[in-house]
Amino acid sequence: MDSGGGIQIPSRLPLLLTHEGVLLPGSTVRFSVDSPRNMHLVSQRLLKGTSLKSTIIGVIPNTRDPENDTDDLPTLHKYKLYNVLPYCTLSCTLAVIFKDAQLLKYWSCHTQRFTVSFSVIYYLLCLTFSLSLSRSLCRIGTAGIAVQVVGSNWPKPHYTLLITGLCRFSVSGLLKERPFVLAEVQQLDKLEQYTTPATEGVPAEEGELGELSHKFYQAAVQLLGMLDMSVPVVAKFRRLLDSLPREALPDVLASMIRTSNKEKLQVLDAVTLEERFKKALPMLTRQIEGLKLIKKTRKIGPDNEKRVTNICISPFPFNNVCIDIPFNLDEEDEDEDGDDTAALERKVHGAKMSEAALRVCLKELKRLKKMPQSMPEYALTRNYLDLMVELPWSKSTKDCLDIRAARTLLDNDHYAMDKLKRRVLEYLAVRQLKTSLKGPILCFVGPPGVGKTSVGRSIARTLGREFHRIALGGVCDQSDIRGHRRTYVGSMPGRIINGLKTVAVNNPVFLLDEVDKLGKSLQGDPAAALLEVLDPEQNHSFTDHYLNVAFDLSQVLFIATANTTATIPPALLDRMEVLQVPGYTQEEKVEIAHRHLIPNQLEQHGLTPQQLHIPQDTTQHIISSYTREAGVRSLERKFGAICRAVAVKVAEGHRVTKTEASSPEDPTQQEGKSRSSVSVGTLDWRKGEVQMCEPPIRELRSVPQCTLTVLPLPATCSGNVG
Numbered sequence: 001m002d003s004g005g006g007i008q009i010p011s012r013l014p015l016l017l018t019h020e021g022v023l024l025p026g027s028t029v030r031f032s033v034d035s036p037r038n039m040h041l042v043s044q045r046l047l048k049g050t051s052l053k054s055t056i057i058g059v060i061p062n063t064r065d066p067e068n069d070t071d072d073l074p075t076l077h078k079y080k081l082y083n084v085l086p087y088c089t090l091s092c093t094l095a096v097i098f099k100d101a102q103l104l105k106y107w108s109c110h111t112q113r114f115t116v117s118f119s120v121i122y123y124l125l126c127l128t129f130s131l132s133l134s135r136s137l138c139r140i141g142t143a144g145i146a147v148q149v150v151g152s153n154w155p156k157p158h159y160t161l162l163i164t165g166l167c168r169f170s171v172s173g174l175l176k177e178r179p180f181v182l183a184e185v186q187q188l189d190k191l192e193q194y195t196t197p198a199t200e201g202v203p204a205e206e207g208e209l210g211e212l213s214h215k216f217y218q219a220a221v222q223l224l225g226m227l228d229m230s231v232p233v234v235a236k237f238r239r240l241l242d243s244l245p246r247e248a249l250p251d252v253l254a255s256m257i258r259t260s261n262k263e264k265l266q267v268l269d270a271v272t273l274e275e276r277f278k279k280a281l282p283m284l285t286r287q288i289e290g291l292k293l294i295k296k297t298r299k300i301g302p303d304n305e306k307r308v309t310n311i312c313i314s315p316f317p318f319n320n321v322c323i324d325i326p327f328n329l330d331e332e333d334e335d336e337d338g339d340d341t342a343a344l345e346r347k348v349h350g351a352k353m354s355e356a357a358l359r360v361c362l363k364e365l366k367r368l369k370k371m372p373q374s375m376p377e378y379a380l381t382r383n384y385l386d387l388m389v390e391l392p393w394s395k396s397t398k399d400c401l402d403i404r405a406a407r408t409l410l411d412n413d414h415y416a417m418d419k420l421k422r423r424v425l426e427y428l429a430v431r432q433l434k435t436s437l438k439g440p441i442l443c444f445v446g447p448p449g450v451g452k453t454s455v456g457r458s459i460a461r462t463l464g465r466e467f468h469r470i471a472l473g474g475v476c477d478q479s480d481i482r483g484h485r486r487t488y489v490g491s492m493p494g495r496i497i498n499g500l501k502t503v504a505v506n507n508p509v510f511l512l513d514e515v516d517k518l519g520k521s522l523q524g525d526p527a528a529a530l531l532e533v534l535d536p537e538q539n540h541s542f543t544d545h546y547l548n549v550a551f552d553l554s555q556v557l558f559i560a561t562a563n564t565t566a567t568i569p570p571a572l573l574d575r576m577e578v579l580q581v582p583g584y585t586q587e588e589k590v591e592i593a594h595r596h597l598i599p600n601q602l603e604q605h606g607l608t609p610q611q612l613h614i615p616q617d618t619t620q621h622i623i624s625s626y627t628r629e630a631g632v633r634s635l636e637r638k639f640g641a642i643c644r645a646v647a648v649k650v651a652e653g654h655r656v657t658k659t660e661a662s663s664p665e666d667p668t669q670q671e672g673k674s675r676s677s678v679s680v681g682t683l684d685w686r687k688g689e690v691q692m693c694e695p696p697i698r699e700l701r702s703v704p705q706c707t708l709t710v711l712p713l714p715a716t717c718s719g720n721v722g
């Protein structure tokens with residue numbers, strides 16, 4: 001890399017096409033990389049390379065690499081097109097010539113002459129296109145060293161690169177486009193100028209350039225003096241400034257002060273030093289004027305005081321300093337970040353959160369203000385603060401408790417279930433008398449499809465509260481309940497906090513569905529995490545790992561559902577009041593079907609009762625012959641199937657005069673008639689239903705005689721019927 005006096009960058013560089021920021025020589029910028037081409041560059045070049053040379057890449061700013069890898073390269077790279085164009089033009093010309101019979105004749109007679117003139121045309125064409133190609137590719141980028149590569153899979157696979165700019169280069173030609181762009185480049189800046197201190201080596205410039213450089217240095221010193229920092233820090237920066245060669249000042253300062261990407265591009269495009277000074281000096285002067293204005297307003301009102309510095313020091317390779325100075329003059333590039341954090345601060349104060357939470361938020365906000373946006377931690381802190389302000393710390397709905405209305409609503413929504421409804425009304429009545437009622441947590445236990453979940457929803461409606469269902473089936477990680485600590489990559493709050501964010505009030509009805517199906521794994525026991533949530537004595541200070549501050553859950557009404565209590569951990573069961581919801585009798589099912597299920601299904605399928613009428617006998621027949629369940633879910637599906645069949649007929653234009661829902665023969669009887677098989681019926685005492693299964697025929701043949709075996713109840717009752 002080192003040739004003679006100066007350092008030479010490789011003549012072939014892989015190009016990072018970025019639209020995020022502008023890397024100037026002497027500055028360090030963080031780039032987030034997620035497009036396919038750039039991802040390949042990192043994985044195949046930066047991560048696989050072992051030499052220093054392999055860490056040098058070219059950064060082409062303001063160039064978005066298309067998401068879709070099948071697309072052509074962006075505007076900069078017209079290489080493909082220009083390569084193909086001469087051939088296309090050539091073939092077109094040939095086609096025209098060959099079509100013209102006269103020319104063809106002429107061609108056959110004067111083949112030799114034609115070949116000569118044709119070659120001349122071809123070469124002229126190629127020359128024209130290669131000239132325009134080189135012009136189109138003449139874009140300036142910055143060669144840089146990748147000093148850090150961090151990969152992450154969240155929220156999608158991407159790398160974060162920390163790149164330090166070395167020097168400008170121009171692209172003279174593209175060598176390949178896939179899997180990443182490789183280009184022939186020409187170095188524009190001398191690299192040695194950055195490595196020698198200002199006082200040594202470089203002779204003092206004369207004439208206009210010398211004047212410009214002196215003016216620029218003076219302005220930089222003035223700016224440094226205006227920063228709101230302690231004397232030793234200013235002295236340190238002064239030493240750093242003096243150690244930089246004057247030629248490097250425009251690039252380094254343009255990347256340090258608040259400038260727009262457009263302005264940075266102007267500095268990058270300024271290849272001559274004089275031009276660079278001319279471009280960067282007005283930016284520096286503007287910063288100084290801005291700071292003067294801030295100081296003036298601060299004198300008028302100390303409340304207007306804003307942060308002045310945001311300093312990050314990178315040790316490599318030039319002890320590079322970046323100072324981020326807010327600037328509030330009416331300029332085209334508005335202080336987005338400043339406005340954003342100010343808005344966030346307002347929200348933090350307006351969220352009416354607990355004192356501890358407010359303290360944490362203000363601390364995080366302070367850190368956020370000092371962080372550059374490109375830092376991965378910026379997004380994490382920002383997400384955290386966004387969640388904190390969105391949480392309903394003191395927002396709640398007003399309960400509308402009217403026991404009579406509640407009774408009517410429960411009766412309208414659900415048939416039967418008298419015991420359950422009575423207990424729910426008792427609970428609501430006590431709540432009406434004593435608003436700050438702690439517990440108990442009701443747990444509805446019963447077979448599937450008996451309406452446990454829908455009763456929970458009805459309770460929320462009677463109370464006029466928001467309803468949120470948390471499905472716990474299969475959850476085996478305690479961070480699902482309690483969240484991850486924020487130090488984890490991809491950390492998230494738990495389901496309880498997420499639910500509160502969704503409903504946006506602090507007193508919703510939370511239905512913890514299927515608590516009996518909680519799992520356990522190496523990631524902890526979610527049931528143990530639920531203990532704190534469900535304990536009325538503890539849940540006023542529930543601490544989610546992600547929030548890391550207590551949130552009061554005492555206003556939340558928790559209702560749990562389960563199919564069995566056998567698998568619920570005793571400590572959890574102890575915190576809940578179990579209400580058994582038994583299966584329905586045939587008569588109850590018929591009533592439920594006609595009061596709720598059929599009207600629901602008709603409505604869902606856009607049918608009217610005139611178009612489809614199902615008599616009670618048919619319902620009874622369907623229940624006894626087509627469903628074997630304690631609840632009514634499968635029965636509801638059967639009505640759904642009938643509705644679909646009738647909907648097809650109605651859509652086809654049939655006039656439905658009477659019920660056309662004809663049922664095939666009883667499947668249970670059919671099974672017995674048509675198959676020479678044996679069914680084994682198992683009575684599950686927990687579910688109150690008979691489950692049918694068939695042993696394989698081959699096994700049966702080996703059994704000469706079938707016997708009836710009856711096991712003692714209530715375990716299982718099974719019989720083999722020959």
Ligand SMILES: Nc1ncnc2c1ncn2[C@@H]1O[C@H](COP(=O)(O)OP(=O)(O)OP(=O)(O)O)[C@@H](O)[C@H]1O
Pocket residue numbers: 413414415416417446447448449450451452453454455561562563592596597631632633636
């Ligand atoms: N007594 C009832 N009155 C009216 N509809 C009912 C009744 N019981 C159940 N249903 C209906 O049955 C369907 C299934 O109910 P739901 O989903 O609440 O059952 P579940 O007991 O929670 O089942 P799982 O244990 O599988 O979650 C719902 O559409 C519900 O409206």
